[in-house]
Amino acid sequence: MIQEMLSYPFLVRALLGGVLVSLCAALLGVSLVLKRYSMIGDGLSHVSFGALSIAVAVGWQPLALSIPVVTVAAFLLLRLTENSRIKSDAAIAMISASSLAAGIVVTSLTTGMTTDVSSYMFGSILAMSRQDVLLSILLSGVVLSLFVFCYNKIFAVTFDENFAKATGVRVGFYNTLIAVLTAVTIVLGMRMMGAMLISSLVIFPALTAMRIFKSFCGVVICSGILSVLCFCTGIVLSYQLSTPAGASVVMVNLGVYLLFTLASRLGVRQYKGKDMEV
16 A cells, blocks of 8 residues: 555655654644744644735745745744733734635635635645655754754743843744744645644644653654654545545544543553552
């Protein structure tokens, strides 16, 4: 079956690009979840849908418009929550709803719900192009380099920004860098997962890893591994059962999260039982 899957070029592109995007989303998702920005993926995906709808309507290259627009949105969202009384969840909800509404209005007034727009909304395994794969390789290289060479600074910015500032870490720079990398990850992942499901790649792996591991390093490593395994499993199940790829990946992530939650609770009970015996 694996040989049969790899005989299709679009599936090879989907696996390669999807694995890299999933890895990037999982690594960035650990910091985002811990900083209570877990829903930023959902908000940026809706911004991306609005930009993609406009690009399709006017005949522009979708990635050429969506990547800079979503990057600017991520930067503005970060600055908005830092320098105003608007909380992060309210700002994300406001930008998310506005962008999604704008995309739907533009689509209804121009091309209508075409195949291209529908694939961005709900995802399509056929949508991953060679250009997307190349961008995914570049993105994964940047994200991995960030966590390898700037691990201590990312750790400090994630848990205590005031302490990080006191030690000379450029908190604003790293926050902006994380937001920009998240924006590019969301745009690339939307092609396969869709605007409705892409945030799951950011949230699920981090939350799942946190059920077992308590250290930041353990959560980061486990999150990346789980994200890749869940994505590959979801694609295989999608191929076997003829189900949508994005939805299959999300259901696998949900199943693994439930298993890790059960394992965590059983481990706590066993620990308490041994403690009582002692």
